[in-house]
Amino acid sequence: MATLIINELFDDSGHEDPGHPERPERVTAALDGVRDLHLGDDLVIVPARAATRVELVRAHDGSYLDELGAFCYGGGGDIDPDTYATYDSWLIAKHAAGAGLAVIEELQRRKHGVGFVAARPPGHHALKDRAMGFCLLNNVAVAAATLVGQGQRVLIVDWDVHHGNGTQAIFWDNPDVLYVSTHQWPLFPGSGTASEVGGWHAIGQTVNIPLPPGATGDVVRRGIEQIAAPVIEEFAPTWVLVSAGFDAHRADPMANLDLTSGDFAQLAKTVVGFAPKPGRLALFLEGGYDLEALRASVRSALSAVLEGSAQDERPSSGGPGAEQMQKAFDERTAALSMMHDASEGEVEP
Amino acid sequence: MTTLHTIAVGYDGSPDAEVAVRWAMVTAAATGSRVAVVHAAGLLEHLSTRFSRDETPPAVLELADECGLDIARLSWYVNDGDACSVLLRAGEAPVEADLIVVGSRGQGQHPGLLLGSTSLELVQHSNVPVVVVPLPAPSA
Numbered sequence: 367m368a369t370l371i372i373n374e375l376f377d378d379s380g381h382e383d384p385g386h387p388e389r390p391e392r393v394t395a396a397l398d399g400v401r402d403l404h405l406g407d408d409l410v411i412v413p414a415r416a417a418t419r420v421e422l423v424r425a426h427d428g429s430y431l432d433e434l435g436a437f438c439y440g441g442g443g444d445i446d447p448d449t450y451a452t453y454d455s456w457l458i459a460k461h462a463a464g465a466g467l468a469v470i471e472e473l474q475r476r477k478h479g480v481g482f483v484a485a486r487p488p489g490h491h492a493l494k495d496r497a498m499g500f501c502l503l504n505n506v507a508v509a510a511a512t513l514v515g516q517g518q519r520v521l522i523v524d525w526d527v528h529h530g531n532g533t534q535a536i537f538w539d540n541p542d543v544l545y546v547s548t549h550q551w552p553l554f555p556g557s558g559t560a561s562e563v564g565g566w567h568a569i570g571q572t573v574n575i576p577l578p579p580g581a582t583g584d585v586v587r588r589g590i591e592q593i594a595a596p597v598i599e600e601f602a603p604t605w606v607l608v609s610a611g612f613d614a615h616r617a618d619p620m621a622n623l624d625l626t627s628g629d630f631a632q633l634a635k636t637v638v639g640f641a642p643k644p645g646r647l648a649l650f651l652e653g654g655y656d657l658e659a660l661r662a663s664v665r666s667a668l669s670a671v672l673e674g675s676a677q678d679e680r681p682s683s684g685g686p687g688a689e690q691m692q693k694a695f696d697e698r699t700a701a702l703s704m705m706h707d708a709s710e711g712e713v714e715p
Numbered sequence: 716m717t718t719l720h721t722i723a724v725g726y727d728g729s730p731d732a733e734v735a736v737r738w739a740m741v742t743a744a745a746t747g748s749r750v751a752v753v754h755a756a757g758l759l760e761h762l763s764t765r766f767s768r769d770e771t772p773p774a775v776l777e778l779a780d781e782c783g784l785d786i787a788r789l790s791w792y793v794n795d796g797d798a799c800s801v802l803l804r805a806g807e808a809p810v811e812a813d814l815i816v817v818g819s820r821g822q823g824q825h826p827g828l829l830l831g832s833t834s835l836e837l838v839q840h841s842n843v844p845v846v847v848v849p850l851p852a853p854s855a
Contacts, residue, residue: 387762446797447727448757496836498797499758528758531800554758556796556804620761 368644368672369408369479371472372400373465376414378486380454387620387655388487388500395657396484399664403676410479412472417463417508424511425504425536430495434459434502445497459487459502466509466650473645480638480671481648482610482664488652490530490609491555499528499555506609506650507536513605514542521546521603523594523637525586525630526611526652527621529558533609534572539565544573544601546594548586550614550621551576560593560694561701569705573597576694579622582685583629586614589691590636593698598640605648606641608634612654612663616682620655626679627662631670638671647671719748723805723812725798725833726752726775728765731818735848736775739816740782740789750779751790751810755801768793799836806843816846 375397379390400409422431437445438456445451462485469481489506491499510520510533522537524530524547534557537543549558564572575589612630614623634649641647649667654660662678669676724739726732736752743750752775754766766772771791779789792810794801798817805812817834834847 387759446757448759552795554756554761554795556794556800620758 367405367408367674369410369476370400370403370405370668370672371410371412371469371476371479371481373469373483373485374411374414376458376461376465376485378458381452381458381487383450383452386450390486391657392654392660393484393486393651395661396651396654396664399661400482400484400668402661402665403669403672403674405672408672410472412468414461415464415468416457416460417467417503421467421508421512422460422463422503424515425494425507427495434497449497449500449502451497451502455487455502462486462489463503463505463508466505466648467512469648470509470513473648476645478644480668482668483648483650485651488611489650490524490526490533490611490652491528492532494536498532501532504532504536506607507533509648509650510537510543510607514540518542518604519601520544521598521601521606521640522609523606523640524549524609524611524652525614525633526609527614527618527623528554528611528653529574530609530652531555531557534558534562537568538572539567541568541571543568544571544598544603546573546575546590546598548575548577548589550579550581550623553621560697563698563701563705569709570597570702571601573698574694576690577623578686578690580624580685581687582624582682583626583632584681584683585685585687585691586625586629587632587636589694590633592691593695602642603640604642605646606637608637608647608649609652610649610667611652612660615654615656615659615663617656617659618654620653624682624685626682627659627666628679628681630663631666632681634667634670719746719813721749721751721810721812722814722816723751723753723802723810724816725802725818726754727798728774729818729820731820731850733774733778734850735816735818736778737782738846738848740779740784743788744783749788749790750784751792751805751812753792753794753801753805753810755798756793756795757797766793798833799840802833802837803840806841812843814844814846815841816848819847819849
């Protein structure tokens, strides 16, 4: 059994809006999933720390950080119809971003193990200059940008049911980051079509695999194997970070995919295969709003990456999506062809 | 001078949005153009049935009646995303708006310059003209 490295829980009870689905109990449920594995000495908890401004500006505009901090310390409120902040949110969000950095630092020190960052608010919708979709700071992007600054080539696999528009936008034109997302489409945030393939300096390094409502785990895995895996192999990542949302579970109220906790185990095994060596894989909690499904899915996914055997539900199969997968492949191919043609003409598309 | 075919206007049910929709409809009625009322469906809307994807809200139909806009020239769109992204996409098919209209502040938006300022972002990024309609000043 490999070692699991997780962050110490920072008190996030102050970031709460009564009735809002993005709530402190989510982290409790995720940590219950960890506890279910009975890891004993194979569980390492690293001390909580806040991300510094220097670390945050690798992924966010300084002016945005200033305004977000001031907004929180002014008492907070609704940022948009989905996203709230409180007086405590700034400190809590900085600790969520810092949790990812602390886990990665421990992985770098040990050179083995797998990281799991159980912190909130989630991050993958947060843009460099804007909060949205429950997200204030983009935790996985802050971690990836830090690794890129150390000369690493980072693969981000985002299996949250919603497209990670913030992460995609932040690394859109960065040749050192490969962003792969499977997500229900159409669905919030509306981005994530297969024709979005990356910017001028990173052509092909955004891989979107949109899935229709009702899609099952076999379709998701096929998309990753057929569309993303060849790109990942060519990219040859030195680190793998996962935006591990668990809201694609069939019990989750926020979307309509049909995955089970067993599917997250399968997905987790797949991403383990993308990591170049031990100690180079970390999973970041994103969405997941049905607490029982979240707990079971975390338990199954982490058991799989640690080579354990906990799996509550069988992987799902037989849902729709085969046609959309071919369409996505064709759209991506066409978009890449257009960009390469433009590239040869040295004219930015 | 380009001809105005379609005016897209953001609508979230707020008083600001209502003022913007009214402005768009009056302008459309005067210029013979169409109005596409566009609603951005956020994350939380998956949990609610506040706005139907298929049927124009009664409040919007009432506004059209008040503004003298033939409802044959009125369309209702619900698209997933944040308000800014959804309205920016209104410049593309199927809406293909020549003009985008928004209220100065939508529902639940922080009044700051950066956080949640749909109108500011639209003005910065839109490829078609944007009109930001303020709420009328309160009478003394």
